Amino acid sequence: MLIEDQSANSATKSTSSFSSLPDAPVDEIFSLNHAYATDPNPNKVNLSLGVYRTEEGQPWPLSSVEQVEQELHSQNNPARHEYLPIEGDREFLDHARDLMFGFNKNDTDVEKEAKAKKRIASVQSISGTGANHLGAAFLAHHLKPKHVWVSIPTWANHHTIWELQGIERKGYPYFDASTCAFNFEGAITTLENEAEEGDVILLHACAHNPTGVDPSKEQWKKIAELCQRKRLFPFFDSAYQGFASGSADEDAWAVRYFFNLSPPLEMCVAQSFSKNFGLYGHRTGAFHLVTNGSKPAETELVRKNLCHIIRGEYSMGPRYGSTIVKRVLGDSALRAQWQKDLTAMSSRIKRMRQALYDELVRLNTPGSWEHIINQNGMFSYTGLTLKQVLTLRNEFHIYLLKSGRASVSGFSEKNVAYVAQAIDNVVRRDV
Ligand SMILES: Cc1ncc(COP(=O)(O)O)c(C=O)c1O
Structure with missing residues (x-):
């Protein structure tokens, strides 16, 4: 259509395109x-x-973070504002993955660990919210779950993120108001009776938001067994690693238990550095999708598909926060200060x-x-x-x-x- 025709058309058009939008919460x-x-x-x-x-x-601002900021400032690196790769900063991603899954400890079986790392496709995200979103978008496209199960109650944004992907949300009981404790029986019974194969189960890795109530280790084991037996897809949201107990290892216990199960589970983890590094506004995070390791090429395929979504949505993650996190986690003195x-x-x-x-x-x-x-x-x-x-x-x-x-x-x-x-x-x- 000619440009003149378009303007004539719009001049006679009186109705607005957005007048009947629903109100947004x-x-x-x-x-x-x-x-x-x-x-x-x-x-x-x-x-x-x-x-x-x-x-x-x-x-x-954390002391460890401030030290790195001063160092970065004095370096005056001309490349400090350059684009990152689409997947994000590889060195940051390796540190983020190792922190979450507990790799590179002193007592490591190097060969076993190298194999375990190959199960994980990691990409940089726009903090924890972006990691949740990326996971939801990827799973909605490629796993096509009938439902996502969220705890009642949960972080309100879980609802928004999954609603926007068009996946039906269902709730499993979580908080027992009479005891102010975790309603383990309610959760496990609902998931046992109602969740269907391929459904996503959203789990808070530690320091459940909003209740502050977490499953015990024995209860986590039973939830893992249920996911394995019913072929449910665990989706861990980890926004408070190290911030909750003071120990990054303790706060990742559930994620690592699920990861190390045999036969291996497919699962994913949304990782935020907002709280544990105080980098709230710098939107620093990672998304990890864990394959079961049966087909070694699958991890790379997953990574490429995640990059495809990233490119179309925000091109790549921001540089500043991930530069700080990789420097702190990669240096023993800074890491000790972070602790x-x-x-x-x-x-x-x-x-x-x-x-x-x-x-x-x-x-x-x-x-x-x-x-x-x-x-x-x-x-x-x-x-x-x-x-x-x-x-x-x-x-x-x-x-x-x-x-x-x-x-x-x-x-x-x-x-x-x-x-x-x-x-x-x-x-x-x-x-
Ligand atoms: C449970 C949970 N998940 C994810 C996030 C994401 O936070 P951010 O996007 O700031 O990393 C939060 C923040 O409050 C949270 O409580």
């Missing part, structure tokens, strides 16, 4: 964060966003859990609060009701999610007594 966490930022009350407390904060409520950084973050969070618990016990707040110290990682599922959460927000300027999820790193020695007193107040109104 607002992200609860980011809108709460905005409400907090614009609240003038001096006592306000932000327990909404999943980011690490210091005692002073400030962001904390200290992880310990500093995870132990402050544990101290804050204990402090909140102690205050609630001291106040004799009605109910049981042990779950606050038993839960793991960045979040606590407090057990507070929607009404109580809204009262905390409106009367006390304390911001947590409607589900009662609190980001523990928002607590400090200065605000914990205030928050505990407010919780005590709202709970007593309902007794």
Whole structure:
């Protein structure tokens, strides 16, 4: 059609193409964060966003990360803004894979490990969200699962990511509100009776978001056995490795157990470096798809297909964060410093859990609060009701999610007594 014809046509066209779009949901966490930022009350407390904060409520660039930043700055490398390859930075990917799957330890059987590494196709992603997305896009195209099973509840973005791929989402029970613990029986029974061969099972590698409740090692073994027997496809989301317990090995236990099963399982892992390196805005992550190793050429085929999606969507991952991570993980002194950084973050969070618990016990707040110290990682599922959460927000300027999820790193020695007193107040109104 001629250009003149097109403009004549559009001049007579009066209806808009987008007027009947459905309304899109607002992200609860980011809108709460905005409400907090614009609240003038001096006592306000932000327990909404999943980011690490210091005692002073400030962001904390890790010492190991800062050392590398200074080094990079002084090097003044002219290639520092160049494109990465489509798959990402290979050296970074090798370190990311080794950290996740536990390779290159002192007691390694080199030949066995080389074979194991060949099962894994790794590519760089736009942090953990991008790794989840890449995995969902790849599996929707090439595995074509009937369903993806997510825990009830789960990180809200899991729903969005899989909804956008057009895969039907189903839920398996996860949180037992009466005990504030993992509902193992509910989860295993639902998956046993209802999941179908080829379905994807989304699992949080550690520090489950939002509940802070993880399966025990014995329970993980039973979940793995179920996946193997029913030929379900495990999809691990690992956003808190090392951040949860302070040990990267401990936090990867479940992933490594599934990976080392015999006969080998096909599975995948979305790996984020947002929390454990504090690189939130630098969108640093990796996606690993694990083949069963029966056909050696398959890993390369998977990698090429992942690169095909990457090229069409964002061409390649960002350079800055992955450069930092590879430098820290590849240098023994920096890695030792990183370990200290992880310990500093995870132990402050544990101290804050204990402090909140102690205050609630001291106040004799009605109910049981042990779950606050038993839960793991960045979040606590407090057990507070929607009404109580809204009262905390409106009367006390304390911001947590409607589900009662609190980001523990928002607590400090200065605000914990205030928050505990407010919780005590709202709970007593309902007794
Ligand atoms: C369970 C879970 N998965 C993935 C992510 C992804 O985070 P990012 O995209 O910042 O790496 C998060 C972040 O909060 C999370 O909690």
